[in-house]
Amino acid sequence: MIELIGASKEFIKPSGEIHTVLNNINLIVGKGEFCSIVGPTGCGKSTTLNLIAGFEQPSKGKVQIQGTQLQGINKHAACVFQTENAFPWKTVIDNVSLGLRLDGVKKEEAYSEARKWIEKVGLKGFEGHYPHQLSGGMRKRVALAQCLITQPEILLMDESFSALDVHTRALMENELLSIWEETSASVIFITHDLEEAIALSDRVIVLTAGPAATIKGDYKIDLERPRNVSEIRFDPQFMKLHEQIWNDLRDEVFISYAHANNA
Amino acid sequence: MHTQTMLDNKQDEVLLRKKELQMKAAKIKIRNLSLQIAVAVIIFGSWELLASNRYIDPFFFSSPGAIINQIKEWIFEGTSQGPLYIHFIVTFEETILSFIIGVVLGVLAGYMLGSNDILAVIFGPYIQMLNALPRVVLAPIFIIWFGLGMPSKIALGVTLTFFIVFFNAFQGVREVDRNLLNNARLLGANKKQLAKHVIIPSALTWILSSLHASFGFALVGVVVGEFIGSTKGLGFLIAQAQGAFNTTGVFAGMVILSITSLLATWGVGKLEKRFVAWRFVRQ
Numbered sequence: 001m002i003e004l005i006g007a008s009k010e011f012i013k014p015s016g017e018i019h020t021v022l023n024n025i026n027l028i029v030g031k032g033e034f035c036s037i038v039g040p041t042g043c044g045k046s047t048t049l050n051l052i053a054g055f056e057q058p059s060k061g062k063v064q065i066q067g068t069q070l071q072g073i074n075k076h077a078a079c080v081f082q083t084e085n086a087f088p089w090k091t092v093i094d095n096v097s098l099g100l101r102l103d104g105v106k107k108e109e110a111y112s113e114a115r116k117w118i119e120k121v122g123l124k125g126f127e128g129h130y131p132h133q134l135s136g137g138m139r140k141r142v143a144l145a146q147c148l149i150t151q152p153e154i155l156l157m158d159e160s161f162s163a164l165d166v167h168t169r170a171l172m173e174n175e176l177l178s179i180w181e182e183t184s185a186s187v188i189f190i191t192h193d194l195e196e197a198i199a200l201s202d203r204v205i206v207l208t209a210g211p212a213a214t215i216k217g218d219y220k221i222d223l224e225r226p227r228n229v230s231e232i233r234f235d236p237q238f239m240k241l242h243e244q245i246w247n248d249l250r251d252e253v254f255i256s257y258a259h260a261n262n263a
Numbered sequence: 264m265h266t267q268t269m270l271d272n273k274q275d276e277v278l279l280r281k282k283e284l285q286m287k288a289a290k291i292k293i294r295n296l297s298l299q300i301a302v303a304v305i306i307f308g309s310w311e312l313l314a315s316n317r318y319i320d321p322f323f324f325s326s327p328g329a330i331i332n333q334i335k336e337w338i339f340e341g342t343s344q345g346p347l348y349i350h351f352i353v354t355f356e357e358t359i360l361s362f363i364i365g366v367v368l369g370v371l372a373g374y375m376l377g378s379n380d381i382l383a384v385i386f387g388p389y390i391q392m393l394n395a396l397p398r399v400v401l402a403p404i405f406i407i408w409f410g411l412g413m414p415s416k417i418a419l420g421v422t423l424t425f426f427i428v429f430f431n432a433f434q435g436v437r438e439v440d441r442n443l444l445n446n447a448r449l450l451g452a453n454k455k456q457l458a459k460h461v462i463i464p465s466a467l468t469w470i471l472s473s474l475h476a477s478f479g480f481a482l483v484g485v486v487v488g489e490f491i492g493s494t495k496g497l498g499f500l501i502a503q504a505q506g507a508f509n510t511t512g513v514f515a516g517m518v519i520l521s522i523t524s525l526l527a528t529w530g531v532g533k534l535e536k537r538f539v540a541w542r543f544v545r546q
Contacts, residue, residue: 053445053449055445055448073448073449074449075451077449078449078450079445079446079449081442081445081446083440083442084440084442084443085442085443085446087443087447087460087461087464089464089465089467090460098447098450098460099450099451102447102450102451102452102456102460103451146446146450150450150451
């Protein structure tokens with residue numbers, strides 16, 4: 001269970017002014033829940049994720065994981081980043097087995113576990129390849145395997161698929177869902193794409209435009225599972241939800257756009 | 264049967280096309296190589312002609328033939344300062360030692376300052392200051408401190424190599440992808456594991472790319488040190504030839520030095536390929 005309690009994040013700008021990124025975020029994500037966070041550019045989606053991952057500490061309020069306050073890095077989480085997860089100097093199998101190896105698991109054991117995960121994400125035969133020899137979609141598969149092999153209770157995804165082309169993206173989204181359904185991990189999925197958020201999630205959180213972003217809306221997505229991401233978009237219920245959330249999000253996008261133009 | 268012959272025909276055609284492409288590539292290779300050789304022939308040929316017909320004074324400009332003869336003489340009969348190989352070995356040993364010491368110190372210092380902000384802030388300006396100093400002026404001081412033997416040359420070579428490697432190692436440690444660092448931390452890496460799995464491999468490409476340049480600089484430092492004061496080495500040999508107004512000897516020394524440096528560059532290149540396999544295994 002992830003709890004953000006009155007969490008705020010402030011930075012001191014070089015000019016000495018205080019810049020508030022997040023203001024008073026209260027959010028509870030339950031075990032096994034798939035929760036997306038959407039909001040206009042620069043609203044602090046990634047900062048929220050950084051707080052949960054423990055990369056950054058909140059300036060006010062606190063982050064609780066399984067009931068205990070988070071200090072330092074979050075040991076229960078793994079993260080698929082927007083850019084690269086895979087270490088370019090490691091082969092696929094070394095990348096995937098890294099989490100276990102860091103934990104002190106013996107090499108053969110870690111490798112055999114890694115082989116299972118590599119097969120699960122559909123990369124069998126590529127164990128000895130280096131990341132630069134793989135396509136963007138394949139590298140995302142490596143990233144997923146690398147994260148899930150440690151069986152994290154929390155999977156963080158920071159616009160993980162936004163750099164992929166449309167078809168690969170739909171494919172990866174479906175695979176993410178099918179793999180996730182086998183685990184009991186909570187997912188925090190950061191995206192600026194509302195359709196992606198609705199198609200994947202149990203719950204969509206809308207943030208207001210920054211600075212000092214806070215939660216504007218919290219929507220339950222009670223579409224049936226298992227879902228097919230590319231077809232669910234034609235579901236009438238999906239469209240209704242989309243319209244409803246978009247009404248909320250649109251104003252924030254316009255505010256953020258106006259900010260950007262004034263700056 | 265019919266389709267089989269068609270397939271064969273197709274394969275023949277593919278083979279033919281492949282051959283044609285290979286021929287084309289070979290032709291381009293031969294053309295480039297012959298142009299390169301032509302440049303050498305023109306430069307050295309005209310130098311030889313000009314010198315032998317006394318359009319230029321061989322006393323000041325020497326000639327390719329004379330230089331080759333001088334190198335032969337040095338190799339087979341020895342120099343006025345003893346056999347050539349002694350000088351060669353001395354210079355080579357000094358260069359290798361200053362290269363190794365410079366690289367080790369540079370990597371250590373670069374890593375320390377790169378991974379520790381406080382150290383970087385404190386020592387940064389001093390290192391910049393030292394780097395701004397033309398290192399050649401240190402030669403006299405090193406000769407006073409360490410004498411005419413090897414240590415003074417090695418010290419000078421080290422001051423040149425150190426900074427190149429240092430700045431690259433420093434930058435390499437600084438430029439490690441933040442996401443990769445965060446990813447490794449989430450996956451459970453402690454400080455030592457972060458260094459081993461992320462920071463060092465990432466910095467290694469930077470460091471290795473500095474090795475080419477730094478080997479050249481080690482050689483420069485050593486030879487300059489030998490010029491200024493020594494009793495052995497290729498630099499000493501060149502200085503002696505200069506003292507005797509032996510232009511041919513100076514050129515011969517230069518040729519031997521550049522061959523040494525070329526060999527070393529080739530060796531470093533091999534090393535690089537071995538250590539950053541992930542960059543080079545492209546298919």
